[in-house]
Amino acid sequence: MKVFKGLAIGLLAVSLVGCQEGAGPKQNIGTVGGAVLGGLAGSTIGGGTGRLWATGAGVLLGGLIGSEIGKSLDRADRQYMSDRTQYALESAPSGQAVEWRNPDSGHYGSVTPQKAYQDNGSYCREYTQTVNIGGKTERAYGTACRQPDGSWQIVNQ
Template sequence: MFRKTAIVSAMALSLGLAACADTGAKQTGGAVLGGLGGAVAGSQFGQGKGQLAAVAAGTLLGALIGSEVGKSLDRADKAALASTTQNTLENQPSGASSTWSNPDSGNYGTVTPTRTYQTNNGQYCREYSQTINVGGRTEEAFGTACRQPDGTWKVVN
């Protein structure tokens, strides 16, 4: 009985936390699902007040982790980024940027090849930079991709 009460309380807490946050649907959904998962995981530990504390901690940690995952790139964002990266590495000269955007999420970014070279075994590789703007925050990353036998580019670092 105590276990069910703790889980129901944790569910209410996670829904309340999500409702208080000024976030998008993906982030809110992630927080709710993460909170519920954390509550269930926390309910497996301890007894009595210790179990309640574990449920509460699991709920809060799960909600935090779920919220962060939820505000990251969604499938459409990743597809746009991957398509733009492939096209840019294949067709753009070094220094020429290509952009992608997802009007549904508001996320966007750029891909810019910076150097092209051929490895000792004859494989073509390109270094590149990319920017990604998620929720108004821009991140920059650098990488290297090499052309595969089927013509696609595979990120190697």
């Protein structure tokens, strides 16, 4: 019976932590992995019903921490892409692809800027962007315009 209660608490905690809208696969893996490790750590504390509560709390806290770690890895992919996009818009010749790759996740892509033009006094460039995640390639088109501070801001995608 005690084992059943512990499993029920653990499953409830994982289901609550796992209900994150818009979470990516790395964030979901981090959530589940953290919940499992947290549950194992919590199960070593106390005895009787105290152990059950410690296990449930460990699952919940581990899931939350694992989720944040997984989310930061997704941010790393976006940072690689953002850095190379800024470089491409600033320095790459029209039609030349600038590639990016996150060595930790294996995700990669490219940004191909087009010729700069003026729009209401601002310099803008259209671009094509590809992203490959898990063997699936997606393509997007957008426009970015230079800001007064010299950075490029995406104005539509």
